Amino acid sequence: MQIDLSAEALLSQLGYSKTENSVEQMEKIIDNTSEFDRFSKHLLSLNDHLAPIKGFIGMSSSQDNLKIKGSDCIAMEICEEFRDTVENWADKYKVEIEKVKDKPTYYIIGHK
Numbered sequence: 001m002q003i004d005l006s007a008e009a010l011l012s013q014l015g016y017s018k019t020e021n022s023v024e025q026m027e028k029i030i031d032n033t034s035e036f037d038r039f040s041k042h043l044l045s046l047n048d049h050l051a052p053i054k055g056f057i058g059m060s061s062s063q064d065n066l067k068i069k070g071s072d073c074i075a076m077e078i079c080e081e082f083r084d085t086v087e088n089w090a091d092k093y094k095v096e097i098e099k100v101k102d103k104p105t106y107y108i109i110g111h112k
Helices: 007-013 020-032 040-053 076-092
Strands: 056-059 066-069 095-099 105-111
Touching: 007 020, 007 040, 020 056, 040 056, 040 066, 040 076, 076 095
Parallel strands: none
Antiparallel strands: 056 066, 066 105, 095 105
């Protein structure tokens, strides 16, 4: 079964309001992300797995990419679980991610 996520559907699933600006920003992100459709259906399951450890997928305010953000690491175990979850997801679905130095944040670049 093929699941195609529209900008509006993705906004809704990630908890954003559907405004003209947010839809436009999400469309730019989708267009800017290499082969987005190859892994987009797996974004929501990652977002669900990150929720218990206070992580989430969101729109970047500084570039046209989705970001995977973790909470500021209070406990080392949570930091490790966040990192392992994100990196294992990226490896499994062949997603190129870029780590932000010294922050629990990754940008989703596209399909490898």
